[in-house]
Amino acid sequence: MSIVLHMENYYAPLDAAFHALADPTRRAVVSRLVKGPAPVKELAEPFDMGLPSFMKHLRILENDGLISSQKVGRVRTCWVNTERLAAAESWLSEQRELWQARTDRLAEYVETQMSRSVEDAG
Template structure:
């Protein structure tokens, strides 16, 4: 019997889309160390600021980061709840497949027992 898993989760789709790009993953990784200004986040990347801002927009739309503006300085912070949702999805997948592997191990052991008895 095939177990149907709910895959229509737009928020999770947005998180995986946002994390599909190495620049955005690097920004998320940097924000795990604490908040940072857009200038600080942009500094390591060899791209124009408008292009980099598009990356931040994708992360913000996915709910992975928040930002606040004080004067001309925009500061970004990580929203770990969205990462936790992706982690839970991976844990569900791991549990599902571990159960399948356990069933396969049991079947192989029983088949081996039948072979050894003949």
């Protein structure tokens, strides 16, 4: 049971990160914030939507831990939480390595079978 709970605790932040990144608007915001902090007004400019709708996207990103924000006076500035983003990238990297190893083994197997086939024919 404790292993299952540990796995759930491990995957909860990943689930939240991928939920937040499932939307193209939110992915674009994160891509922009990777370059550095920005005020909400600047972040909203490229999108054809009202500010209340855009703020919903920011709330999702913030609730899922990918960004943080701070309001100073009338300006709310956002920045990316690199730790959460790095955790998602790390998981993707692990998956990429797994699949690369599998495709390498498959290629090796196919080459072995083709060599045997040529030897048997010759």
